[in-house]
Amino acid sequence: MMKLWMAPAGLHIEPGRAGDARDLARIHAQGFYRGWSAGEFDSFLAEPATPVYIACDARRRIAGFALIRIAADEAELLTIAVDPKFRGKRIGQALMRAAFEDLQLTPARKMFLEVAEDNVAAIRLYKGEGFVTTATRKGYYPRPDGSQATALVMMRDLG
Structure with a gap:
């Protein structure tokens, strides 16, 4: 039985699968200066410790995704991206909540992430979903102009 979660804008969330890598790379490149390749996403999709949650419509057109890494009792949000056409519709929130629910079935008890300090x-x-800032990492994110942005390290208990 496939896991499904409801999402706004007529979408649902389901686990990512082989064959999604090109769409994930395309959406990721629209949101990040250094987008990840389809090959990198292929590797993540093949690894049970890196679940991918896909927000898509009934025809499986992908509107966004979240990629998690699970290691022992911790989870890390490696990346989350939403197609620009779907931003502002709470898709990211639905992806996060699906991941939180699914992670209840794992040993993970805390989730961490890094985010550029200017990514309002x-x-x-993240704050709305209970994350708090625990540290900063100066010069973590490269920028197109050669500068580097500071990352906030954030954490949330998973219960």
């Missing part, structure tokens, strides 16, 4: 929309999402 993402920080608002």
